[in-house]
Amino acid sequence: MKNKSMVICISFLYFLPGCRKIIKWGKDAFPQAQRITYNKDIIKQYSKKFVAYDELDTAARFDVLWLSDQVRTEYARLHTYTHGKSDEFYQALLRRQLEENKHFITFYVLSVFDVPLGTSDSEWALFLQVDGHHTAPSEIKSIDILPEYKTFLAKQLSKFRTVYRVIFDAKDIEDKPILTPDTKTLTLVFRSTNQEFTLQWPYIPPTISDNAIVPTSQSEKSSNIIESNSTSESARQPVDVNKGAL
DSSP: OHHHHHHHHHHHHHTSHHHHHHHHHHHHHSOOOOOEEOOHHHHHHTEEEEEEEETTEEEEEEEEEEOOHHHHHHHHHHHHHHTTOOHHHHHHHHHHHHHHHHHEEEEEEEEETTSOOSSTTOSOEEEEEETTEEEOOSEEEEOOOOHHHHHHTTTTOOTTEEEEEEEEESBOTTSOBSSOTTOOEEEEEEEOSSOEEEEEEEOOOOOHHHHOOOOOOHHHHHTTOOOTTOOSTGGGSOEETTTTOO
16 A cells, blocks of 8 residues: 555656656666567566475475577577677577577576485486477586576576576487477476476477578668667667567
8 A cells, every 4th residue: 555655646746847857857867778678478488387385385496498499599689689799690609509409408497495406315306208208307407597598587586596407318319309390298397206297388390480590681780779878768768689689
């Protein structure tokens, strides 16, 4: 109720002529940095979470991001835009990212400090389930993630949580791809001695159009450059890396 009253008071002050001048002066005197946006729908589509309970207590909490081709593409876009790199750099970076997915299936898994993963005494084990076949991870390792992924996972990250990189080989022991054009879903299974839960993603096989990289012209790229000392309202709009940023 208190917060609601404060919002009403601030809103009322905004419409007073004198206060509107002060607000405009504040914007002019203290220019704000431009916000960079990305395709949050892509990140949301490939993010999952689960909380395991032991009666009324929280036994474990996991947030998972699958580094699919779509997520890696968004990473390449944001990294290229952030560092002011060229279209050629973006193309090379994206090719490396997509090539890595031909060899590995990778997840970032966030867990609280007291629920470690990948050790001999870890309470929880993970494995991949695709088309009825189970695959054990080839690596589970705690890491410091790149700034772009910190942005993608900003709401899930905290100083009380550890990020693990969980890697599965993309091919079986007969060197055949685990994910095929007929695969419909990909399931990550978390299992302890007394609980089990699954996180499932729809699998979209890559196509030629998915891997095609169309460079953006220099003029389109320049049209998104915003002067840092501009104070116009339009200049304060977020910059979308998916619109002429490359």
